[in-house]
Each structure stands twice: as C-alpha cells, then as structure tokens.
Amino acid sequence: NAGVTQTPKFQVLKTGQSMTLQCAQDMNHEYMSWYRQDPGMGLRLIHYSVGAGITDQGEVPNGYNVSRSTTEDFPLRLLSAAPSQTSVYFCASGTENTGELFFGEGSRLTVL
Amino acid sequence: KNQVEQSPQSLIILEGKNCTLQCNYTVSPFSNLRWYKQDTGRGPVSLTIMTFSENTKSNGRYTATLDADTKQSSLHITASQLSDSASYICVVSEGDNAGNMLTFGGGTRLMVKP
Numbered sequence: 001n002a003g004v005t006q007t008p009k010f011q012v013l014k015t016g017q018s019m020t021l022q023c024a025q026d027m028n029h030e031y032m033s034w035y036r037q038d039p040g041m042g043l044r045l046i047h048y049s050v051g052a053g054i055t056d057q058g059e060v061p062n063g064y065n066v067s068r069s070t071t072e073d074f075p076l077r078l079l080s081a082a083p084s085q086t087s088v089y090f091c092a093s094g095t096e097n098t099g100e101l102f103f104g105e106g107s108r109l110t111v112l
Numbered sequence: 113k114n115q116v117e118q119s120p121q122s123l124i125i126l127e128g129k130n131c132t133l134q135c136n137y138t139v140s141p142f143s144n145l146r147w148y149k150q151d152t153g154r155g156p157v158s159l160t161i162m163t164f165s166e167n168t169k170s171n172g173r174y175t176a177t178l179d180a181d182t183k184q185s186s187l188h189i190t191a192s193q194l195s196d197s198a199s200y201i202c203v204v205s206e207g208d209n210a211g212n213m214l215t216f217g218g219g220t221r222l223m224v225k226p
C-alpha cells in the first residue's frame with residue numbers, strides 16, 4: 001500500500017543547477033499538488049493539478065514547473081536552483097469528493 | 113488575507129497528561145477545518161476533518177472542537193503518549209473538494225517527555 005511516493009528524499013544542488021522531484025500515487029486520485037514547508041511557516045502551495053493534462057499555479061510558483069501526463073505522476077522541476085528554494089517539499093494527492101489529502105514523506109532540498 | 117494562527121508554537125508535557133492546542137482562523141468562505149499530525153521528517157497525516165455544522169469530532173485520544181461563530185478550533189489530546197510528540201497543523205479549506213484553496217497554520221510542536 002504505497003500511497004504517495006516522493007523521490008529523492010534528500011538532494012543538494014549548486015546554484016543554477018536544475019533537477020526534478022518525482023511524485024507518484026497509486027490511489028487513482030485526480031488531484032495532486034506540491035507544497036513547500038519552511039521553518040516557522042505553514043505549507044505553501046506551489047502548483048497543483050486536477051487531472052491528467054491540467055495544471056495550475058499556487059501561491060508560490062516562480063522558479064518551478066510541473067506537468068501531468070498521467071494520473072499517477074506529478075513531477076516538480078526546478079529550472080535554475082536558487083538558495084531561496086532550500087526547503088522541504090511535499091507532494092499530496094486527494095479525491096475531489098472527500099477533501100482528504102494524502103501527503104508523501106517529503107524531499108529535503110538544499111541549494112548552495 | 114486568509115490566515116490561520118496556532119498557539120502555542122511549542123509545548124512540552126509529561127507522558128500521561130492532557131493538553132489542548134488552539135487554532136484561530138480568518139479564512140472566508142469556510143468549508144471545513146482539518147487537523148494534521150506531522151512526525152519529524154515525515155509528511156502530515158490527517159487526524160480529523162470538521163465541516164461548518166460539526167462542533168466536535170474524535171479520533172481515538174484526539175478530540176477536535178470547532179466554533180464557527182468565533183472562528184476557533186482546538187485539538188485536545190488525552191492521556192498523552194511519547195508517540196504524540198510531533199507537530200500539529202491546523203488547516204482551513206474554502207471548499208469541499210481536495211483541490212480547493214487551503215490555508216495552513218504554522219503548527220504547534222508538541223514534545224511529550226517520560
């Protein structure tokens with residue numbers, strides 16, 4: 001019973017490098033989203049998707065891209081990493097009719 | 113701007129004691145309020161979801177209350193255990209669907225000591 005799976009769990013990047021955080025869910029959820037969690041702050045929404053082929057921006061989208069080619073996968077791309085993107089990233093999925101969100105275990109990113 | 117404020121920011125209690133965490137919100141429109149538990153290094157896990165018409169909901173030793181008139185919620189933990197050590201996050205939703213805008217509180221970090 002995997003739920004929401006994120007990889008990698010830890011990553012260190014240099015400023016200007018690019019990378020992709022992977023997220024996969026096996027619950028056939030239509031809704032998927034990416035959040036970042038910074039010390040002392042609530043989770044903030046980066047991007048979200050309500051189904052395959054549909055994505056939209058959240059509260060803090062700058063510097064990040066997403067795509068949703070399948071129901072299961074929702075990767076988050078950092079185009080040119082900056083130290084301000086040092087954070088813990090969480091992927092979440094949910095069904096449209098329950099409101100329940102299921103979170104992955106998180107990906108801790110450090111940008112030097 | 114929608115806000116969710118939690119208090120206290122951190123709390124230390126002895127094992128077996130009870131505690132209450134507070135959540136005040138200014139989110140409008142309001143659809144539901146959720147409490148999540150987040151263990152260190154893990155993702156948040158849902159404890160309760162309450163709609164406008166519900167004023168209390170329990171999940172084992174966790175009991176959440178909601179006063180939609182004063183826009184306040186509390187999470188009461190009974191007979192605390194070491195495994196209750198975690199951050200507790202209050203989240204308010206503007207709609208019933210998973211995709212509706214959520215406003216997250218900053219969390220209360222609870223430490224239960226033996």
